[in-house]
Amino acid sequence: xxxxxxxxxxxxxxxxxxxxxxxxxxxxxxxxxxxxxxxxxxxxxxxxxxxxxxxxxxxxxxxxxxxxxxxxxxxxxxxxxxxxxxxxxxxxxxxxxxxxxxxxxxxxxxxxxxxxxxxxxxxxxxxxxxxxxxxxxxxxxxxxxxxxxxxxxxxxxxxxxxxxxxxxxxxxxxxxxxxxxxxxxxxxxxxxxxxxxxxxxxxxxxxxxxxxxxxxxxxxxxxxxxxxxxxxxxxxxxxxxxxxxxxxxxxxxxxxxxxxxxxxxxxxxxxxxxxxxxxxxxxxxxxxxxxxxxxxxxxxxxxxxxxxxxxxxxxxxxxxxxxxxxxxxxxxxxxxxxxxxxxxxxxxxxxxxxxxxxxxxxxxxxxxxxxxxxxxxxxxxxxxxxxxxxxxxxxx
Amino acid sequence: xxxxxxxxxxxxxxxxxxxxxxxxxxxxxxxxxxxxxxxxxxxxxxxxxxxxxxxxxxxxxxxxxxxxxxxxxxxxxxxxxxxxxxxxxxxxxxxxxxxxxxxxxxxxxxxxxxxxxxxxxxxxx
Numbered sequence: 001x002x003x004x005x006x007x008x009x010x011x012x013x014x015x016x017x018x019x020x021x022x023x024x025x026x027x028x029x030x031x032x033x034x035x036x037x038x039x040x041x042x043x044x045x046x047x048x049x050x051x052x053x054x055x056x057x058x059x060x061x062x063x064x065x066x067x068x069x070x071x072x073x074x075x076x077x078x079x080x081x082x083x084x085x086x087x088x089x090x091x092x093x094x095x096x097x098x099x100x101x102x103x104x105x106x107x108x109x110x111x112x113x114x115x116x117x118x119x120x121x122x123x124x125x126x127x128x129x130x131x132x133x134x135x136x137x138x139x140x141x142x143x144x145x146x147x148x149x150x151x152x153x154x155x156x157x158x159x160x161x162x163x164x165x166x167x168x169x170x171x172x173x174x175x176x177x178x179x180x181x182x183x184x185x186x187x188x189x190x191x192x193x194x195x196x197x198x199x200x201x202x203x204x205x206x207x208x209x210x211x212x213x214x215x216x217x218x219x220x221x222x223x224x225x226x227x228x229x230x231x232x233x234x235x236x237x238x239x240x241x242x243x244x245x246x247x248x249x250x251x252x253x254x255x256x257x258x259x260x261x262x263x264x265x266x267x268x269x270x271x272x273x274x275x276x277x278x279x280x281x282x283x284x285x286x287x288x289x290x291x292x293x294x295x296x297x298x299x300x301x302x303x304x305x306x307x308x309x310x311x312x313x314x315x316x317x318x319x320x321x322x323x324x325x326x327x328x329x330x331x332x333x334x335x336x337x338x339x340x341x342x343x344x345x346x347x348x349x350x351x352x353x354x355x356x357x358x359x360x361x362x363x364x365x366x367x368x369x370x371x372x373x374x375x376x377x378x379x380x381x382x383x384x385x386x387x388x389x390x391x392x393x394x395x396x
Numbered sequence: 397x398x399x400x401x402x403x404x405x406x407x408x409x410x411x412x413x414x415x416x417x418x419x420x421x422x423x424x425x426x427x428x429x430x431x432x433x434x435x436x437x438x439x440x441x442x443x444x445x446x447x448x449x450x451x452x453x454x455x456x457x458x459x460x461x462x463x464x465x466x467x468x469x470x471x472x473x474x475x476x477x478x479x480x481x482x483x484x485x486x487x488x489x490x491x492x493x494x495x496x497x498x499x500x501x502x503x504x505x506x507x508x509x510x511x512x513x514x515x516x517x518x519x520x521x
Binding site for chain 1: 403409412423426427428429431432433434451452453454455457458
């Protein structure tokens with residue numbers, strides 16, 4: 001990473017761990033064989049893949065043969081939802097998900113709606129928390145899938161997956177969770193969560209981009225997604241991304257070792273940042289659930305400023321963050337997550353997300369707390385709406 | 397995604413602020429869309445003698461506001477009314493396609509300010 005750069009966008013992606021990179025390197029040039037071949041070079045690649053599968057399984061508390069490698073979180077989400085829908089068509093056409101899912105889930109559901117499936121989107125409260133009773137009430141005789149994310153990628157709220165899992169099991173409905181934001185950061189054991197399918201992505205926990213996995217519980221009916229060769233127990237065709245898979249395995253192993261220590265440290269740093277922002281900047285509010293939250297996630301809204309402007313001013317100070325404002329999402333609407341939480345559009349436009357990671361230090365947080373308030377003052381001084389409109393939502 | 401010129405105007409915008417007694421004020425946009433621009437003008441002998449803006453919005457919104465004030469300063473009201481969104485974008489060495497609606501606003505706010513000035517003039521006559 002560039003010296004002096006303060007990277008606070010770990011929910012977008014993480015820097016690959018040097019040891020992960022080292023592990024991957026030998027599978028690019030040295031052990032390059034196709035793992036489907038029978039000679040020793042190929043067998044060596046296959047060993048790398050299976051070692052990685054065991055490491056991911058350990059992280060998830062599953063059996064290795066329930067782990068299927070994919071190209072990442074998006075493919076896993078697409079596969080879980082479409083594969084379940086298409087293999088349960090004779091049973092029903094109803095799917096339950098939430099209003100705050102990642103677009104990989106939401107847009108897949110919208111695609112299925114277009115071809116005749118029906119989808120219920122359960123709402124969230126102002127903290128982005130889903131009420132398991134809403135999921136229970138949404139279940140119909142023809143419900144074939146429930147898909148609820150483990151933690152939200154924008155505000156960091158961790159959803160009551162274990163409770164929803166019990167409801168799904170009782171009703172006999174397959175249950176998928178998009179755990180892209182949680183795997184490697186907080187415990188995501190498939191039996192404790194009670195899920196039948198789980199999506200994960202390597203680059204969110206210091207592994208490589210372009211590779212992820214899906215957990216599929218033994219006995220879960222799901223159609224194959226990629227057609228072709230017989231890889232991944234005939235369920236996901238395509239030559240293995242060996243070096244990528246080895247990288248996910250190495251990152252999973254690191255996560256098992258570092259998770260609890262990292263989480264505790266990140267919670268402290270996030271609290272310092274959150275409290276520091278709230279005490280040094282007026283007309284600001286913190287979003288997401290105060291307790292059920294991803295460690296390291298700080299999401300705030302500021303009155304009278306637009307998110308992209310804050311983001312670019314921070315960038316000029318070599319600080320990387322994200323915003324849910326329309327300008328950064330490429331549409332005219334602000335984040336669907338913030339709107340689903342009941343936030344007025346004019347408030348949602350002023351949002352900014354800091355997502356901390358393993359390498360962040362207290363000094364870096366001090367630096368953010370030093371440079372951010374003057375940026376806010378500068379932009380507000382330029383704003384025609386600050387203190388001129390009465391944004392009631394801020395004054396609670 | 398932004399040109400260097402956009403970033404320069406965003407980081408150090410020209411003519412920021414408001415007048416205590418403007419001759420004309422124009423405001424366009426709304427906070428729900430995330431873009432609000434207000435432009436105030438001082439007019440002398442049918443020319444824009446001074447101009448200031450306030451903008452809530454993204455970098456493009458701020459840069460286009462800054463640029464439109466630069467373009468308008470010193471021009472006659474008729475000349476300034478003809479400044480288009482394409483002129484503003486062109487002077488900024490281009491804008492991303494999805495940001496063209498922002499630059500539209502800056503020129504609109506200027507036209508609104510000129511209209512406000514003319515309305516005031518005709519009323520006082």
